[in-house]
Amino acid sequence: MSNPFLWLILTALDIYFWIIIIWVVASWLIAFNVINPHNHFVRQVLYGLSRLVEPVLGRIRRFLPDLGGLDLSPMVALIGIIFLQRLIIWLYVNYIA
DSSP states (O other), X not given: OOOHHHHHHHHHHHXXXXXXXXXXXXXXXXXXXXXXXXXXXXXXXXXXXXXXXXXXXXHHHHXXXXXXXXXXXXXXXXXXXXXXXXXXXXXXXXXXX
């Protein structure tokens, strides 16, 4: 893949994938009282992560059924990112290259 635009798009999707993973792990760590959300630095990091993931996860949550305390929106978003990456590569290989 020598196309710099393709590399940029795939890298941005990779970074967003890992931001979602970090947000999920951080939410688990807060739920199990491993990290203190009252710490100023931790609160700022969580706020920044939430600002990055909530626009996508909020839209996904609107379409998912209510499962009580189980939030499947991060999993749907991660599967969507993987699908989008593979679709972009497939389109590039079959139609552009």
